[in-house]
Amino acid sequence: MNNKYTKALKAAFPLTLPICAAFLFLGISYGFYICSKGFSPWYPFFTSALVFAGSMEFVLVTMLLSPFNPLYCFFMALMINSRHLFYGLSMLEKYKNTGLKKFYLIFGMCDESFAINCNTVIPEGIDKGCFMVCVNLLNQIYWVAGATIGGLLGNSLQINTKGLDFALVAL
Numbered sequence: 401m402n403n404k405y406t407k408a409l410k411a412a413f414p415l416t417l418p419i420c421a422a423f424l425f426l427g428i429s430y431g432f433y434i435c436s437k438g439f440s441p442w443y444p445f446f447t448s449a450l451v452f453a454g455s456m457e458f459v460l461v462t463m464l465l466s467p468f469n470p471l472y473c474f475f476m477a478l479m480i481n482s483r484h485l486f487y488g489l490s491m492l493e494k495y496k497n498t499g500l501k502k503f504y505l506i507f508g509m510c511d512e513s514f515a516i517n518c519n520t521v522i523p524e525g526i527d528k529g530c531f532m533v534c535v536n537l538l539n540q541i542y543w544v545a546g547a548t549i550g551g552l553l554g555n556s557l558q559i560n561t562k563g564l565d566f567a568l569v570a571l
Contacts, residue, residue: 408530409538411523412516416538419512423542424549426454431550434461444551448544452508456480457547487514494518498529505529508536510543 431444439461451457456477463473488509494517495502509517517532 404527404530405534407526408534411526412531412534412538415516415520416512416535416542419516419539420542423512423539424546427543427546427548428550428553430454430457431547431552432554433458433550435551435554437461437465439464441548441551441555444547444554445544448547449540452510452540452543453477453481454510454543483511484509487511487518491518494528494532498532501529501533505532505536508533508540510536510539513539 427444427448430448431441434444434447434457435441447457447460451460459476459480463476488506491505491509491514495505498505505517513532513536516535520531520535522528522531
C-alpha cells in the first residue's frame with residue numbers, strides 16, 4: 401500500500417470503529433439469517449461484498465426464495481435505497497477531482513460512510529479521495545466480515561431463528 405493510503409487509513413480507522421461494532425453484529429445476524437433459509441455459507445460473503453446494502457440484503461433473501469419478478473425487484477431495491485439518491489447528490493462536490501476513486505466512492509457509500517465523509521475535516525497532508533475510499537472500504541470490510549462469520553457459524557450451529565427476519569429488517 402502506498403504512503404497516501406497508509407496515512408488515510410490511519411486517519412479513517414478510529415472514526416470507523418463504532419461502525420465496526422454495529423456492522424459486525426448486524427452482519428453476523430444477516431449471515432445466520434440467510435443460512436437459516438437454506439443458502440450456502442458462501443452466499444452471505446458474496447451478497448454482502450457485491451450488493452453492500454444492508455436492508456436490501458435482508459429483503460434479497462426473500463427475493464431469492466420467491467419466483468423471479470424483475471419489476472418487483474427493481475422497485476423494491478429503488479424504494480429501499482432511494483435515500484442514497486438524495487445524500488449522494490450532496491456528495492457531488494466532495495467527490496469532485498477524485499478520479500477513478502469516484503466509482504468506488506459511489507458504490508461503497510452507505511449511511512455510515514456518508515456521515516463520516518460528509519462531516520469529517522480531513523487532516524492536512526491526507527489525500528481527500530484516499531481518506532474517503534478508506535472510510536468506505538473499512539465499513540465494507542466490517543460488513544462483509546460479519547456476514548461471512550455469521551454465514552459460517554449459521555451453517556454449523558442450529559439455532560432457532562423464528563422472527564429473526566422481521567426483527568433484522570426493522571433494524
